[in-house]
Amino acid sequence: MPALPSHRLDVHLVPADRTDRAVAEVWSVWEDWVRRGYLTAEGPGPLAGELIPGGFVAARVDDPRAVVLYSNQVGGFQVRCPICGHGLAREFRPPGPTRCPECNGSFEVEDLDCRPPVALGRASIVLMDVASAVVNRVPTGWSVVLRRVG
Numbered sequence: 001m002p003a004l005p006s007h008r009l010d011v012h013l014v015p016a017d018r019t020d021r022a023v024a025e026v027w028s029v030w031e032d033w034v035r036r037g038y039l040t041a042e043g044p045g046p047l048a049g050e051l052i053p054g055g056f057v058a059a060r061v062d063d064p065r066a067v068v069l070y071s072n073q074v075g076g077f078q079v080r081c082p083i084c085g086h087g088l089a090r091e092f093r094p095p096g097p098t099r100c101p102e103c104n105g106s107f108e109v110e111d112l113d114c115r116p117p118v119a120l121g122r123a124s125i126v127l128m129d130v131a132s133a134v135v136n137r138v139p140t141g142w143s144v145v146l147r148r149v150g
């Protein structure tokens, strides 16, 4: 029997910058959120509920040392052509462009119709085991990626 997706949901907050500067940007937002009470050095702060309604259990900085695709790994993922709607799961090879065999279009990751949304990034803030999928303070230009953890 296949394993059922767990109920744990993590939120990755991903800066648009895909250079190494993204790591410093992530730490800068982390330190700002410590000052605001959303985080402590180790995890959720006293005002974590203002960041995510209901709060979260843990938090960390993710620094994979390369550009990676942040995406849902458990519980379903769809990628479709933004022009003709053709399913592109087989052709999808991030971080490079994806060619649609139906309409012959070529698309960057951010232009594809991905459900749930994905983001290419160099680093992220991870809010783990969130009580809701609503993020009240998304830094300007950052992406929000929800990830079920099996």
Ligand SMILES: [Zn+2]
Pocket: 081, 082, 083, 084, 085, 086, 100, 101, 102, 103, 104, 105
């Ligand atoms: Zn197409």
